[in-house]
Amino acid sequence: MDQAGLRRGNLALLVRTLREHGALSRAQLAVRSGLSKATVSSLVTDLEQRGLVHSAGVSAGGAGRPGQLVGLRPTSVCGLGLDLHLDHVGALVTDLSGAVLFRHRIQCDVPALGPDRVLDQLAALAKEALDAVAGAGGHAAGLTVSVPGLVDTDAGAVRFAPRLRWREVPVADALAARTGLDLARVAVDNDANLGAMAEHAALPVSDLVYVTGDFGIGGGVICGGRLVRGSIGFAGEIGHMSMDPLGPTCSCGRRGCWETQVGLQAMLHACADPEDQVHDPTLDRDQRMTMIRARAERGDQRTLHALHQIGSALGVGVSIVVNLLNPAVVVLGGYFAALPEWLVEPVRQEVAARVLAPGAGGARVVGSRLGFTAATTGGALASLRRVLEDPASVPILSAAEVAPS
């Protein structure tokens, strides 16, 4: 590693330390990082000039002399997660502390509109989000688009998203051109991968499987603390596990894929006849969930029976993944996370019954706390990671911009 790489690594180390421990004096930062006090002082000055840290009061006694505390300015850098969906596009901005600064969603029929018009919508949403970041005096680390389908992350392109009916769409190029952002700061990833990263950031485990619950079903797999992408980045397509050779036709053209059994559409159809208002196409997912929840809470038998059946089918598929990967946690995301009281228990029962390892190999099944926002939260986090790994990628502020201490 050369001199510049070493400094970059040390800047990242200080930011990480402040993120984990909160404000610290330069002396405390030196102790925790193992760097000399002179080096720490020089690095802190650098971080100050980029607006990433500021003075945060005086340390309260302790063993050493009281010292000026250095704290992160969370809003100094923000990450933007964008969401491409069957019936909407969405955006979510978080700062360095994980706080949500901006969140917006626009209903639209993505397959019908086609890539060009959808990317226009998405770019308009991105600009709104970037304006919100600028308004808060922050720097946008970048944006990451979540896609329910096969993504070439190197090229920033969608290879195949069956439910969107998109093939070979260069999303990153299109958004960079439309927003004026540098292409290096525009990323595209699979929705389940981003959801898994967001869940993993909040859970102290090294082996985790995240299952999206939406019209489509996807999987994000963390093994040994690392996201499993597979040989060319297409891992996690659990929605298309063959579960029933005689089952209904899937969006991918095959029969009996798992998502035809447990996807959002399957759940809604199991819960309600075609003329039921829950199928009204003008409703969004949250409104539908509110209706289904209300019916389940008042003990509607049709709904309870349907949810139990969906939970069991969900459990059969989850148990395959648990037998194969022995995760510590399976996180049920999306709509599953909106109905945990009725879905999690049937899944646990199937997993307990079907996994070879005693006690399901220790695998816990939980509902996501992020729900429908897991992918955009993961996207914002992925964008922030660029700055966390290289704080010097944030530009040095002019004297006028430096925040007063």
Add this chain to the structure above:
Amino acid sequence: MDQAGLRRGNLALLVRTLREHGALSRAQLAVRSGLSKATVSSLVTDLEQRGLVHSAGVSAGGAGRPGQLVGLRPTSVCGLGLDLHLDHVGALVTDLSGAVLFRHRIQCDVPALGPDRVLDQLAALAKEALDAVAGAGGHAAGLTVSVPGLVDTDAGAVRFAPRLRWREVPVADALAARTGLDLARVAVDNDANLGAMAEHAALPVSDLVYVTGDFGIGGGVICGGRLVRGSIGFAGEIGHMSMDPLGPTCSCGRRGCWETQVGLQAMLHACADPEDQVHDPTLDRDQRMTMIRARAERGDQRTLHALHQIGSALGVGVSIVVNLLNPAVVVLGGYFAALPEWLVEPVRQEVAARVLAPGAGGARVVGSRLGFTAATTGGALASLRRVLEDPASVPILSAAEVAPS
């Protein structure tokens, strides 16, 4: 890293370099390792004293002065792989070059004999193998036992092996006591994990799935170059994926597990009526395979139809794993590898049809070249790894033992 750790690492580096490039002069070793010539000379002397290297002639010209070549003595260190099986115990010894020095198998009814008597047999086999190593003038790095079931590798114990009907058997303790080997040199691992390691050592890919083909079916998963063990070591139990809720009862007590469809017993029953001689319990796997091959080769319709059906059911399960993990290669082991002409193509067809990613995400399906010896080969390799990582674990020879140059 301290001085001793550094020297250990450098010894390992030289052994690795000699293993990859063959014999080299000290000067060439210095260039390739980046170490000084003085350090290389001192390390080579150390390796000579342990019998790991010897003089191997004089380098033929080239740019520099001709120098004395240093070469590995492959037989100086051997690894022992032991095999616990439904109807036999086995042993295989390989040296540093991978050459097989010893191989033996004893037919026995493992579930009927029970752990104590089987471990006696296994220990007797291990002693025979260790004698063969000593007879070849080698040092035994250790032994690794392959088990078709759930293994606690830290404790060296079998937790649950349904087909052997073993629960909670401290295999490493038992074998250390019976052979006199140091417990630190006795390891236990899952058969599919060991098979995956053996296949991975021979294939230039980072993402690989190995499927055992025997009475039971197991999976060994390599992601990003690392074996996936899961949160408590129980990953890879793909034989117990639920494929058919109405299917036959499995050894694990559940119904319709994948191994009831594609295990060796299912294949034999699909190929031949119960009174057929292929079911004769005195036959071993190789003899049965020879019979099935002969029938397939002469175009017996019953056999061909049965193998196609097994291959298709194998492909359905493999496509689930490929959708989830996007491996570069799926290696079909065990009996599948004995009948590749009839099984591989139906698997490829199902994978091509059922995997969402175009072109099956690049996944190639191949028969193992190691066949029924993959697990013991992997066990021998795992035992050797200890010496490859720490050559100083090989004792220094007395002057009389040092091989003449």
